[in-house]
Amino acid sequence: MATLQDIGVSALINLFGAFLFLIAFAVLRIQPINDRVYFPKWYLTGERNSPRRSDRTLVGKFVNLNYKTYFTFLNWMPQAMKMSESEIIRHAGLDSAIFLRIYTLGLKIFAPVMVLALVVLVPVNVSSGTLFFLKKELVVSNIDKLSISNVQPKSSKFFFHIAVEYIFTFWACFMLYREYNNVAIMRLQYLASQRRRPEQFTVVVRNVPDMPGHSVPDTVDQFFKTNHPEHYLCHQAVYNANTYAKLVKQRAKLQRWFDYYVLKHQRNPHKQPTCRTGFLGLWGKRVDSIEYYKQQIKEFDHNMSLERQKVLKDSKLMLPVAFVSFDSRWGAAVCAQTQQSKNPTLWLTSSAPEPRDIYWQNLAIPFISLTIRKLVIGVSVFALVFFYMIPIAFVQSLANLEGLDRVAPFLRPVTRLDFIKSFLQGFLPGLALKIFLWILPTVLLIMSKIEGYIAISTLERRAAAKYYYFMLVNVFLGSIIAGTAFQQLNSFLHQSPSQIPRTIGVSIPMKATFFITYIMVDGWAGIAGEILRLKPLVIFHLKNMFIVKTEEDRVRAMDPGFVDFKETIPSLQLYFLLGIVYTAVTPILLPFILIFFAFAYLVYRHQVRFHTQSPVVSNSPLNFGFSWFTMQIINVYNQQYESCGAFWPHVHGRIIASLLISQLLLMGLLASKKAADSTPLLIILPILTLSFHKYCKHRFEPAFRQYPLEEAMAKDKLEKETEPELNMKADLADAYLHPIFHSFEKEVELSSSSSSEKEDTTHQEETPEVRVDKHETQSSSPVTELGTPSHHHHVYNSTSPASHYASAYEQSSSQYEYHYNTHQYEEHEYRYN
């Protein structure tokens, strides 16, 4: 076991490692070759077309030779701290600002408690000294001397631990309450200051009943004209465009090949590029590439045009779903929150997500299928969490040396070398596990998709929840109790319920050393890796080497990814859990948690600042347009939508769950220490914590689920006063058209109106920047005139919503600490009368 010195050395090594990472970052970021990795936003927004070059030599194209820039490598730290919260909201959206608050919440909860625990508990633990006597029998680490293990059984000193647990719980609840309140206010303020956006007026209606003799649009129109006569405006039908979307994707691929060959031809006009028509271009007839792809694209366009006719005409491909728009926010809020039909499985209404937040594929799922899907996925997640080791063990049993020999016998001379043999034997099983863990978030996201949620933000939150369960069982419990999760489950099923917290509780102090190491390796180094953007760096250079053919491909290879909420938030929640559980048990763990939170806060602040230096930030149409099909799965959270902190209730709930777990485990631990008198004292805490949670749920959660009528009405009135004559219908007309149809219109238009040769050039020259400018100058107009799928962003987000917000935000900054006391309420209430 590790002694205190070992931990110290390890901490130093890790800090040094983190420092090295930072230096590496400082060096790498100013190399032109990495420009697209560290400044992707600049390219996306068109402020940069090619890497900055320090000079024009060949070396200078890849390596930065300007030595002065190397000395400013820590500049970003003070810069990161300079930004105020309102600036962060303006630049990176509310989600990012609220995400950063998780870190400050961690600091606020743990910093005072750390002081208390170190001052009170460590002396109590050290002075007890049971373990000194046991030393000869057990190998005891120094860390354990500082922990609760050191206190004799039946000692009355345990009341210090109980007292600390009490104080900690109350403090944590107090901070949680304050933070929930702040976040709820920030959210409502943000919503109140947003300018007109289609989702405010729109409701998504699912399970429109099928009425013989009436088409879906007729039915919808009829229903809402009858039941919401005063506010119903119009609606947008939804087409099942999944087949069509595949065609679009294939066409885009052909287009890229075509562009590539055209470019190749331009660079070397003497040589006509050729290719083979067979599989992967490896065999088949050799043809002129440009002609071949032009022909192919033409055919494709014809097929797509047919398919499009089919989609729009065939009533079977019209889904029983519609986006219904109202003439006021009030009308939309009413429709979203009420039950429409007496059959509660028909006409299901809910607030529409932002257009770019919609996961179109899931709109078609009927109600009864949803129940079954949720059941199947529930069972699968349970199986995944508890039995995940089974397939991995199977793969590992294959991925050994014998397996390798069988597959690749020519490697036998190499693998017979002793050191390579041992390396492989240690490496291959680990690799199988790593690959599994690496694809896990994606698997979980796919599972969430199967569950049938229609908003990408919901999908990601559900995936995050699943990931948290996985980590709770496999990282937290799995580390404390040796053995696979399945073995744990089995042993728990055969233990009495009162025995389980005891079993876990006893092991907890012993694992403190392990978790300290975990925090340093996974937490500290992970954060340093985040600033280095190691994964995008490697992937970009790999892609650049093997895949990238045209400039457009290079744009696609750039990964402008922001924080991957669905992986980061569960990890954060795990750190909260560790801190909360060990506060009363081994308080020496707290400083490590605290350093993690502080460091991570700094780094993410930088990332927020850094990735958002250009004014058009969170909803760059290009990113959205180009990466619709490929990137939406990978980390584009901040790019794709603004959920206004919808994840906060989950964060809050899981910290509460951590508190409950810590209380239970402390109860088990103390029971095993025969401090039985403490159980009645400790049993009150979970009850109080649960009722606190229930209260918070009542008090704050509706703000994250429903739009209050008071707010809607106030906003409507204000708008009516400022803009008395506006044509809502035109604005809302095709805000919720499937993006695929926008892009289709472009293709058809171009291929029909211009000669094919001219079209090629257009396509070739149409670099991202140009497209953006085109939109900026075009007036907003219905489908037929528009170019790219990002059109509907453009209509409402020509300046980003975050920046709309910012001005209102600053104006109302005096009202920022806005609480629901009656006086301010009154002011708010009568302002609009």
Place this chain on the structure above:
Amino acid sequence: MATLQDIGVSALINLFGAFLFLIAFAVLRIQPINDRVYFPKWYLTGERNSPRRSDRTLVGKFVNLNYKTYFTFLNWMPQAMKMSESEIIRHAGLDSAIFLRIYTLGLKIFAPVMVLALVVLVPVNVSSGTLFFLKKELVVSNIDKLSISNVQPKSSKFFFHIAVEYIFTFWACFMLYREYNNVAIMRLQYLASQRRRPEQFTVVVRNVPDMPGHSVPDTVDQFFKTNHPEHYLCHQAVYNANTYAKLVKQRAKLQRWFDYYVLKHQRNPHKQPTCRTGFLGLWGKRVDSIEYYKQQIKEFDHNMSLERQKVLKDSKLMLPVAFVSFDSRWGAAVCAQTQQSKNPTLWLTSSAPEPRDIYWQNLAIPFISLTIRKLVIGVSVFALVFFYMIPIAFVQSLANLEGLDRVAPFLRPVTRLDFIKSFLQGFLPGLALKIFLWILPTVLLIMSKIEGYIAISTLERRAAAKYYYFMLVNVFLGSIIAGTAFQQLNSFLHQSPSQIPRTIGVSIPMKATFFITYIMVDGWAGIAGEILRLKPLVIFHLKNMFIVKTEEDRVRAMDPGFVDFKETIPSLQLYFLLGIVYTAVTPILLPFILIFFAFAYLVYRHQVRFHTQSPVVSNSPLNFGFSWFTMQIINVYNQQYESCGAFWPHVHGRIIASLLISQLLLMGLLASKKAADSTPLLIILPILTLSFHKYCKHRFEPAFRQYPLEEAMAKDKLEKETEPELNMKADLADAYLHPIFHSFEKEVELSSSSSSEKEDTTHQEETPEVRVDKHETQSSSPVTELGTPSHHHHVYNSTSPASHYASAYEQSSSQYEYHYNTHQYEEHEYRYN
């Protein structure tokens, strides 16, 4: 242990006992002296003033001498079956009709399964014959030979049991689905056919924020004019009249004494009645009673007038609650289902209960207090369920012979007699338990009141839920596993979760005999007792002997109680549980359950029919007016409100829970029989059952919680067409005034406008019947003109809502099997265009 013969004999005895009860009923009901017990409704509605007398002799006043009537004593049986469901709805309301469906559901679920189980399982069990070999060691009853205990461990015959459990589960779910569907349709049809009633247009708003400088009514008016400008009509403030209500109660008491003495004086004009002014009239100065009470009433009226001024003027006594009325059902439905304020703890809206359903005392509870109350009551119910034996054991330890000796030493010679001693020792502890069980429902109802629900119907449903938990733990589990619930809890905490179903499962077949006896004694005899109305009979005669002074008192002593849902439904659910659990284990129990359901169905049908023979039934204003304070706690379910079957989701949910329990226990039982292969087969069932439940919850429960906008709009339109000009505001003006103020107005008016002598006569003559007539002739008018608290019933219910319904119901009887298929939907949809 009981043999099959014993059970048979016991069954015969019980059947004979039930038959005796029926004969006793037939004899007792036609005795004039019991007239008010068996025909209470006739008195309440004014069709009878005094008992029917067969002749005018003194004996004839108490005993029926007309021998012919004795021969028709089983007449009621065919009569009870004659009534159609629509007639039941018309006569006794929807709640009663749906209540009867619980019994038919029991018959439908168990009858076919009984046949299956008896044909398949009994032969399988008998043919196995393990127990024959064991007979010498164990005392085995014949019943056990028919049960699963008789099958050898590891036998493959267990697959028959598993198959029966599967078939049973699917059949039960199918029936549950059909029934839920029917009940939901009945409910919606009933609501659709109801005539205009204040609750359709009204929303109760709680937690109105306190705004300095504005009174509550101003605030409410302001808020709803702003946020529901199109539909808001008016509102009714709520006063904290709890103190005032006490005064009214005291005054009524004085009034009764006064009436009593006046009556006494009239009968015997020569003797001036006197009484003493001291405690209970036992000592103090002797005064003239009539004068004394007249004086007292005068003083009281003065005080009450002051108090009333205080209540109406003092803004502190104005509660932050209001009944807000809208000009359409649509507006009210929207307001009830949406979130109003951005602080979700303010402006809490929900559909208003019927005026007579409101539990006024709870309207004042603030939001934060609700959370705490729920927590406290939750803990208390848990304690009550699991630790209820502790106080009883304590009381029992006091209520023994030594205690009795100490309290009443003069009884010592008697108690020393051996047979009395043994009787007392056996009797007293049992009595303590009986008293506890007798007051338990009332205790649970009080607990529910503390929880803060504002509708009496909700209160009773919550009390029923608590009673069910109590019975589940203490009757079901408590009988299966010997020992108190606390001991069970303790042993469960120290057992592994997989062990618990096994422990219980093993004991289940052994307890079949006990439960058969239980069904016969508690079920069959209980039902026979219900028809005899034993409790009301005894109570009425006791009251008549000791308390009743005036005619009015006699009316009060009558207990027109109908089914006590909060006790009956949990008991029923227990029978469902028994039947479901024993289907696969000891199918011989099923016939007993079936007889119970059939017999109970017959009896309750009779009760429904019998207690509601007069046209004005379920909402007699008198019953409501007179018994407001005293009767609302005791069984007046059907009298007080019409919940339109709001209890059905609970019935459904608990039958599902019973299915789950049976599946778990069968799993445990089979595991103990080492039929381990069966576990994977059986583990699928609970998952399927749970998802079925979830589906039903989604599909049907909203119909019981929210009023769909489609329905509201259709009803509004229809009404606008039929009655284009109606003054809603006048109708709604004081529908939701606290009933106490209506009655107050009466008192004040009378005491101020007429001489006190005249007033006395009025009061005296104002028998229930007269009052009803008075209302019938009066026009509906605001508070100041009205007489009794029942005024607002009168306004909307001058003919009972059930009878409004009936005509609509019969008109639409062809549409009765109305399903949500699209064709009919269409018809419904376009009818109003």
